Amino acid sequence: MYAEINKMWPDEATVRSIDAILKDDWLLDLQPDVRLIGERYPGMDDAVRRYDEIHERAKEKAGPNGKVDEREMFRMLAHPGLFALAAAARRHFILDGVALAVGVLRHFALSGPVLDVGCHIGVSTNILGRLAPNRIVGLDPVGVAIDSARKLSADLPNVEFVRAMLPWKSSTQFDLVLCQDVLHHVERSSHPNLVTSLGDLVCEGGLLILSADDVIDRSWLRQVGPVLQKVRLGYVGSDVLGGFGGNPPQFRASTAVLLKKGEATTIPMDLASISAREWDAHFKNFANEPTRSAREKTQAFERSTRLDGRSL
Numbered sequence: 001m002y003a004e005i006n007k008m009w010p011d012e013a014t015v016r017s018i019d020a021i022l023k024d025d026w027l028l029d030l031q032p033d034v035r036l037i038g039e040r041y042p043g044m045d046d047a048v049r050r051y052d053e054i055h056e057r058a059k060e061k062a063g064p065n066g067k068v069d070e071r072e073m074f075r076m077l078a079h080p081g082l083f084a085l086a087a088a089a090r091r092h093f094i095l096d097g098v099a100l101a102v103g104v105l106r107h108f109a110l111s112g113p114v115l116d117v118g119c120h121i122g123v124s125t126n127i128l129g130r131l132a133p134n135r136i137v138g139l140d141p142v143g144v145a146i147d148s149a150r151k152l153s154a155d156l157p158n159v160e161f162v163r164a165m166l167p168w169k170s171s172t173q174f175d176l177v178l179c180q181d182v183l184h185h186v187e188r189s190s191h192p193n194l195v196t197s198l199g200d201l202v203c204e205g206g207l208l209i210l211s212a213d214d215v216i217d218r219s220w221l222r223q224v225g226p227v228l229q230k231v232r233l234g235y236v237g238s239d240v241l242g243g244f245g246g247n248p249p250q251f252r253a254s255t256a257v258l259l260k261k262g263e264a265t266t267i268p269m270d271l272a273s274i275s276a277r278e279w280d281a282h283f284k285n286f287a288n289e290p291t292r293s294a295r296e297k298t299q300a301f302e303r304s305t306r307l308d309g310r311s312l
Ligand SMILES: C[S@@+](CC[C@H](N)C(=O)[O-])C[C@H]1O[C@@H](n2cnc3c(N)ncnc32)[C@H](O)[C@@H]1O
Pocket: 074, 094, 097, 117, 118, 119, 120, 121, 123, 124, 139, 140, 141, 142, 145, 164, 165, 166, 167, 179, 180, 181, 182, 185, 186
């Protein structure tokens, strides 16, 4: 019988170290520190102007109800200063996703390779490479993002990056695959192929952390459930990522499922209510404590504090 996923989170010191790396090295804070970003990356005004122009053009091209082509945005955000400005809005999700991945690596004592799918400029890949001795591979189709990722993690001998996209064939199978906030950027019709590929990339007994808006959607579960069964990815548990953040800051959550290769259990259809129960039973009280600092209002901080036995 597997331990519940919310016991797999790392200790509070680890969560604090992830937060510090995000803030100090990646300049990813609750709100972007524009002065600091400008000092580290001169020429930000021009970069922001170009980004805004390209964003406007992409929106115009898409039309009022069309889908904006995000590829150009992802290319622009390969600039680490622009990335710090824009991705601060996702700081709580990134922090929680990395923390859960570190916790799962430690909980199952996984020593084999780890794949970070849709790594962009490699924030999560980098932090995993610092906190775990495993070989960590980041994968992303955006060439300039991979170029940035390689530069920004050049000091980490256990970290490497590949420019490619799912579905991806590799001679390596991974002990852990992290796939966070990628699927909902890809057309749903291709999800079965992407999920099949994820299944091929996980080694026997290995794990997949999958977080995307789609996973709590019953119609997605009906579409992708049979594919998961075919590639023998079964449900171990689910938990929540996110908390307080964004611009303007608000409470937002997403669901992550932990799947294991060789496990037969299917993902439950009531994932959304499982996530809501977790939030209501624990996180709400934690976040509402008057002394709780805004930066700590994320699932990773709450779980680690609860697990360390220091509150609740
Ligand atoms: C919102 S970012 C998420 C980055 C990172 N996983 C995180 O959570 O911070 C989505 C990334 O997925 C990448 N992506 C899109 N389609 C992909 C595919 N088929 N295979 C791998 N990555 C893909 C994009 O290039 C982009 O860098």
